[in-house]
Amino acid sequence: MRRALPILAVVAALAAGCGGSGSKTQQNLTLVVNGSFSKTPYVAETIANGAQLALLELPLGKSFTVGDTTYNVKVERSDNAGSPVKAVANVRRAVADDAIAILDEGTGVDASWRVANEAHIPIGIVYQGGVGLVDPARRGNVFRIAPTDHGLAFRLAEYLVPKGLKVALLHDDSGYGGQGAQALDKAFASNPEAVATRMTLPSSATDLAPQLLAARRAGATAVLVWAQGPVIAKALIAARSAGWNVPFYTPSAGADPVVRQSLADHPDWVDGLTFASGRLTAEEGPNPFYAFSSKYRTAFGVEEVGVKTRRGEEVVQPPEYAMYAYDFVRLLIAAIQAAGGVDDRAKLLAAMNEVTIQGANGDERAFNEKNHEGVIDDDVYFARFRDMTYEPVKDDPLSATLPTIAQTGQ
């Protein structure tokens, strides 16, 4: 209740600003979603949908009023096909079109942030957690609401090292995998004895049996795969089909539906897969997240994973990345309110550091001068698959406090 008051104040301020009847001018704003719609559509679409949902919830339906101006906001999908070059080109076009903000998976941000920064356009990364992507001192226009690679890697090390495992650290050859490998190197630097081997997995390989065999021969008693969903699936298949029942650990990508889809014929091979991700629920429980999920499904339908439990229940995917995009857009609108409109873009950018909203999971979401991360490292938890759905593990202090999110038959 204590924390509800300021949130109510922010909501009230938003509502007051949004309900104006005496506005004189109309202005169209474009929010660009820069994602790999053609290559990894699940992630890109869920980001776009999350942004769309935040706009649908505005009291005037995709519009809000500040002072005398009514702003009509639309979401524009910009496909980068996973290419940093295309991602930067998309940002250039967004700047040319005077976009109000860019929601981004993270691809190409190392180059695109400058382009956007010159126009004081905020970039909200809501998927990739690369360590260097966000830097409030140098990249003042880049924000992130997604677990950081640093947080995931250190929490994985913190979780695995005390178990006395010899971990094979595998990553794929994508940018995502490379950034993860860097984070893992730092996280395990003080515990070299816990690392059995390090290896790069070729994303294009159809069979990863040689790499998994090498990991086994290196004496690994656990495998940590930092890779995109399809590669994680191939690694699991390679290990299990060889009869190697070694425990598997992954970052958030382990929960990508494609992993379960790829293993639909062998659901027991998924059992025990443990992934690290950002918690979906705050301390007050799962109700705020369920409320968000319900709104999301009403607007965009149920996101079915495409597999069933042993009892025949359809498995559905909680809208995790949609939640991050949704929260970023709501922070952006709160910042526009605080800045008194969009005319002064530098002021709007500064306001991003000062506003707070109640996030979809019930907790506050905010940035500040020193920290542009909306998901803090402490909030990384671990979940383990069983019967195609996952639940928080019990042998980690944070995870043990978290409820299991319903994932079937809805």
Added chain:
Amino acid sequence: MKRALLVAAFVSCVAPGSAVGARLVLFPAPLTQLTPAPPFPPPDTVLPNVFRPPIRSNELIAVGTDGEGRVVSVDATQRLVLAKVGDYRLSVPAPAEDVEAGPGSESSPGLRRGAILWAGFSGGRKVLSAKASLEPGATALLLPLRLRVSEGSVRLENATTATASTFIANGDPVQLAEILDTLRTDPQGRKLGQSTYVKVTGRVRDARMRVTAPLEVTGRIGDREVSLVLGDGRPTVRTILARGRPSLELTVEPVPPASLLARRTRPSWTEALRASLTLARVRQYNALLANPDTLGPVDARYQYRSAAAPTPVPPAPTEQDAGLAAWMLALIIAGSLAAAGGLAVLWANS
């Protein structure tokens, strides 16, 4: 401010000036805040704190002074230790210009105008350490020791004195002795809490009481060792003679009054009240940066050091400036060579 109002509250609730039979009144415990600051008051936009008590706070305040004793820099390192499992979101009011994680911190602090921020999850024990550069002007007003350095002397002044609006009554001496016994073992008054009642008889009168947090000052002024207490029945101002305009290296700690150690079986209301309010003042200066857990233990140490006054940093030359300078330099060199060449021709023709 809230606590200051509390002092006024119990004045009104006992109807001062009235002479009635025995009744209970709220005794001003050390958790009473006599002035709105210290700690630094919260900014307007601060969010409520979320945590599971207790939180322990330790602070080291490094104060840099110029040749006249004026405060030119303040770096505060606050270490908060959370002891329970659960989420936390903390806001520590401070006029911070910059902040970074301090030694041993298990998380990184955030910064907004007027507050240092923390958020995360504690698995049972979590150390949050922040090292913040504070705005010297705003902070100097809240420091416990004021310095004036002159040629041949240094004046040390205890700046913690405050006047509390309170009341005088005939309190039950047995209860008052129990309160003082409790404060001897727990000078911060955490066991007493904020609601300790005492039976009083007779007239209750408004009163104003000046209290000072005793300061233990140790260190060096020039080549002279210093170890003294300002306040606690001793002078609150001392002038130390020194050679020239000396440099300083002083550690200052707010300490409980020595009188608290002397056990009395039947203390008067005034004795107990003075001890309690003095401890309240000590507690205030043990938390320049607030402990988000207002009932949690606090401890602060202030280190005063002579430091050079900050000099304005000249702006770094831009690439364009650098190019211009090189171009100018080349022109000058070329001009010099041409002039030298001309002189040589003149000399050859002369």
